[in-house]
Amino acid sequence: MAMSNDVPHPYSIEVEPLTKPEGHFGWTLRRSGKLIERSDRAYRSEEKAREAALEAADRDSKPGAGVGRR
Template identity: 50%
Template structure:
């Protein structure tokens, strides 16, 4: 439902419900606005989906420096 704009450039995180607004949530990571990765499972809350998506972005940024 919301997009995170932080110091994670060029990545952005989008968290949306699956189906109706009260259902489980999934995250999508975009790199320069294009789809880069999406969650492979549904998360019970928006907060959990956001937490997992942010952790994945941190991993991508950390691995990019190698």
């Protein structure tokens, strides 16, 4: 299943290089400016990190995704 690179409203994604391991990337997902999730692993490319963040946004947007979370 191909995913668009467009971030769905009201989400924003930040992909940033990590200091350790050098040359890897991490991501942060926000909904309306509020932190929702951060990557817990390092990605070898900015593109792979962005894809993982888009998947997290997709999971979070599903009905019942926030049930039991704070």
